[in-house]
Amino acid sequence: MGRTLDTRARVTRLLQRAGFDAGADAVDAAARDGFDATLDRVLGKAVDVGLDATPAPRLGPLPPRNAEARERQKGRGQERRSGGASDPAPSASEAGGTDDAASKADDPVRKAYRQALREQREELTLWWLDRMVATEHPWEEKRTLLWHNHWATSIQKVKSGAAMLQQNETLRRLGGGDFRALARAMVVDPALLVWLDAGGSTAKAPNENLARELMELFVLGVGNYTETDVRQAAAVLTGWTVDRSAHPWKARFRSRRHDPAPRTVVGVKAGFTAQTLVDHLVSLPDSHTHVAARMWRALVSSETGPDEAALEKITDAYGKQRDSTAMFRALFTDAAFSDADSVLVKQPVEYVVGSLRALGVKPSELPEKTRRQVLIRTLSGLGQVLFAPESVGGWPAGAAWLTTAAAQVRIGFAEGLVRQADLSDVERASVGERPELLARKLGTGGWGDATREALAASAKDPRKVTALALTAPEHLVLS
Numbered sequence: 123m124g125r126t127l128d129t130r131a132r133v134t135r136l137l138q139r140a141g142f143d144a145g146a147d148a149v150d151a152a153a154r155d156g157f158d159a160t161l162d163r164v165l166g167k168a169v170d171v172g173l174d175a176t177p178a179p180r181l182g183p184l185p186p187r188n189a190e191a192r193e194r195q196k197g198r199g200q201e202r203r204s205g206g207a208s209d210p211a212p213s214a215s216e217a218g219g220t221d222d223a224a225s226k227a228d229d230p231v232r233k234a235y236r237q238a239l240r241e242q243r244e245e246l247t248l249w250w251l252d253r254m255v256a257t258e259h260p261w262e263e264k265r266t267l268l269w270h271n272h273w274a275t276s277i278q279k280v281k282s283g284a285a286m287l288q289q290n291e292t293l294r295r296l297g298g299g300d301f302r303a304l305a306r307a308m309v310v311d312p313a314l315l316v317w318l319d320a321g322g323s324t325a326k327a328p329n330e331n332l333a334r335e336l337m338e339l340f341v342l343g344v345g346n347y348t349e350t351d352v353r354q355a356a357a358v359l360t361g362w363t364v365d366r367s368a369h370p371w372k373a374r375f376r377s378r379r380h381d382p383a384p385r386t387v388v389g390v391k392a393g394f395t396a397q398t399l400v401d402h403l404v405s406l407p408d409s410h411t412h413v414a415a416r417m418w419r420a421l422v423s424s425e426t427g428p429d430e431a432a433l434e435k436i437t438d439a440y441g442k443q444r445d446s447t448a449m450f451r452a453l454f455t456d457a458a459f460s461d462a463d464s465v466l467v468k469q470p471v472e473y474v475v476g477s478l479r480a481l482g483v484k485p486s487e488l489p490e491k492t493r494r495q496v497l498i499r500t501l502s503g504l505g506q507v508l509f510a511p512e513s514v515g516g517w518p519a520g521a522a523w524l525t526t527a528a529a530q531v532r533i534g535f536a537e538g539l540v541r542q543a544d545l546s547d548v549e550r551a552s553v554g555e556r557p558e559l560l561a562r563k564l565g566t567g568g569w570g571d572a573t574r575e576a577l578a579a580s581a582k583d584p585r586k587v588t589a590l591a592l593t594a595p596e597h598l599v600l601s
Contacts, residue, residue, distance in 0.1 A: 125462040129153055131601070132460050133160050134567055138600045139421050139466065140164045140454065141260035143476040144565030161454055164261050165447055172256035176486075178291065179249050181242050181284045183369045188232045242283030247501070247508045248493055250290070252485045254475045262294060265450070267471060268420050269293040273308050273340060274511035275317045284370035285313040286509045301413060301444035305341060305400045312364045312371035318514070321364040325381035328356040335514050337388075341403045343412035347388055354385040358394040404444055410437040414449055421453050423464045424519040432456050466600040467520050470504035470528075474535065477592055480564045481543035488542055496538040503531035524598065536592035540585040548584040556581045560588060566596040 127135065133152035137144040141164075152160040254263045270293055277286045289311050296304040308314055309332070315321040320332035333355035337347040361380025365372045384393045390402055403409055414436045418428050428436065439445070439452035458464055468476065474497065478485065485493055501507045505528070506517050551559045557577040561568055569577065573594045580587040591597060 126457070127460045127462050129157060131462070131567060132157050134565060135459070135601055136160060136164060136454060138476075138565065139264075141264055142254060142472055143479040144601075145480060146562035146565070149565065161451065164259070165451060168259050170258050170262075172258045173253060173262075176249065176253040176256045178287060179245050181245070181287060183284070184238050184242070184282065185235050186231055187235045188229055239277075239281060239283070243277055243509065244494065244498055246277075246283050246287060246290075247498060248485050250508050251471075251475060251478070251497060254471075255478045255484050262298070265297050266290065266294040268417065269297045269304070270508075271420070271511065271516040272416060273311075273314065274514050274516040275311075275313050275509075276511055277509045280313045280316050282313070282316075282366075282371060285316070288370045289313040290509075298447045299445070301440075301446050302401060302404045304446070305404055306397050308340070309336065309359070309396050309400050310362055310373040310375075312373050315362060315364050315373060316371075320359060320362060323356065323360045323362065324379040325357070325360050328353075328360050328381065330356040332356070332359055336400075337403065339515060341400075341409050341412065342388070342406065343408060343415070346406075346408040346412070351387050354387045355399060357381040357383070358385050358387065358399045359396055362396065405442075407437070410440055410444075414440060414453075417449065417453060419519060421450070421466075422456065422459050424466060428456070428458065432458060467523050468598055468600055469517060469519070469523060470501055470506035471508065472600065473504075473532070473598065474500060477535075477539060477564075477597075481539060481545075481588075483539060483543050492538070492542060496535060496542070500531055500535040500538075503534075504528050529593070532593050532598075533589075536589040539592065540589045543588070545584050545588055548588055553581045554578075556584070556587055557591075560591040561596075564591060564597050565601075566594070567601050569594065569596055 130149065130153045133156075134144045134149050136157065137148055137152060137160075155163075250263075254260065254267075257263050270290065273289075273293065275286070275289060277283065280286060289308075292307050292311060293304070296307055312321075315332070318331040318335055319329050323329035323332070330352050334352045337351065337355065338344055358381075361376050361378075363374050363376055363379070365374045382393065384391055387394065387399060387402065388406065392398065392402070394402070411433060414433060415427055418432075418436070422428070427433075435456065436449055436452040440449040453459065485497055488496065498507075504523065505512070506523075511517055547563075548556055548559060557569060557574055560577070573596060577587055577590055577594070580590050
């Protein structure tokens with residue numbers, strides 16, 4: 123282990139990694155209070171005017187996907203009016219399969235559906251960005267982003283903004299407590315069921331996707347289960363369907379489609395339900411170490427995992443109660459967290475949100491066209507669009523974000539952002555003061571020689587020097 127950070131650098135790191143930025147005033151206050159008091163405040167609950175001002179959007183039901191779906195929707199409405207019960211399986215087109223001739227690209231019904239889905243996706247993305255920028259206590263939103271990456275689910279396949287919002291609210295509500303409660307909710311989350319093709323899993327045809335990812339990615343980790351365990355768990359998870367006629371969607375258990383036979387999963391034989399299967403899996407020591415290691419990579423180091431002593435300390439804090447907040451506290455107080463050599467590359471959302479917060483720009487206050495061009499296109503170009511992880515394994519970490527193409531996107535973002543930001547403080551500062559003012563404003567802790575020289579050469583132009591600072595290497599990392 124290398125040099126240990128001093129108090130100011132340590133609280134700067136905490137504010138950045140448990141949030142999105144570390145402006146000078148916040149760092150000054152945290153340095154005065156000390157690391158322990160700052161950590162208590164970061165992890166604690168408090169009134170948050172910013173969050174109160176950014177309530178979740180009200181997303182209505184999507185229009186029918188195509189002419190076929192429109193007729194099916196009419197049929198469901200007629201059955202409900204006549205008192206009949208209906209939970210039909212979706213058509214191939216509704217489930218994301220191949221559309222028939224009535225659903226070709228020139229079908230006006232399909233066009234209206236695709237436009238409505240695109241608008242929901244953009245509304246969701248901008249709402250969450252706005253919330254992350256507005257919050258006064260960003261840990262809850264950062265934690266929700268971490269769990270979104272852990273339980274990675276994409277609207278590209280789910281095709282329901284309301285279902286994705288419902289999942290997002292579950293991650294936020296349960297993400298700081300008992301991991302078992304979160305896992306229980308997620309294993310029957312409608313968006314996740316659709317994402318992993320589990321909504322049509324029956325005793326006669328069990329689908330293994332959810333069972334496999336539950337063990338491999340979400341709860342246990344690679345090597346801690348067998349293919350037999352996957353098949354047995356898949357049988358346990360049969361019978362769950364997604365009622366798409368409800369708004370938002372609801373998970374329904376259909377006992378006639380379930381395989382009730384006792385199953386042996388990771389060494390235990392029982393008549394498991396989806397919930398008791400989760401209870402069993404999250405109680406295993408391998409689950410504790412897997413969850414802790416994934417969060418370590420997100421908050422401490424993406425290059426090296428925790429050593430045996432650190433892992434034992436973190437899992438002991440997590441404990442039999444699977445206390446997520448205690449686990450996060452142990453991560454933030456581990457010696458490796460304060461190692462000066464432990465540097466994380468900012469993921470695109472962290473970079474965008476941190477830049478917006480540092481310059482005081484709220485997405486909701488930008489013109490609609492600018493919101494799309496500066497924010498939506500930037501995240502898309504950088505490869506991290508909220509509500510759309512690239513795979514069930516989530517987004518990459520580390521240097522994967524530092525590509526030549528990404529550098530060009532960040533330049534465009536920076537140039538667009540400075541046109542919207544109030545830079546009066548930069549303008550008031552003397553030319554010589556501007557580079558260091560921007561270091562404090564962006565929470566970088568200082569510039570390297572090459573960056574300082576480049577900033578000094580551009581300092582006469584407040585917008586140009588600010589845009590340059592936003593693309594500097596020091597602003598691309600969580601110190």
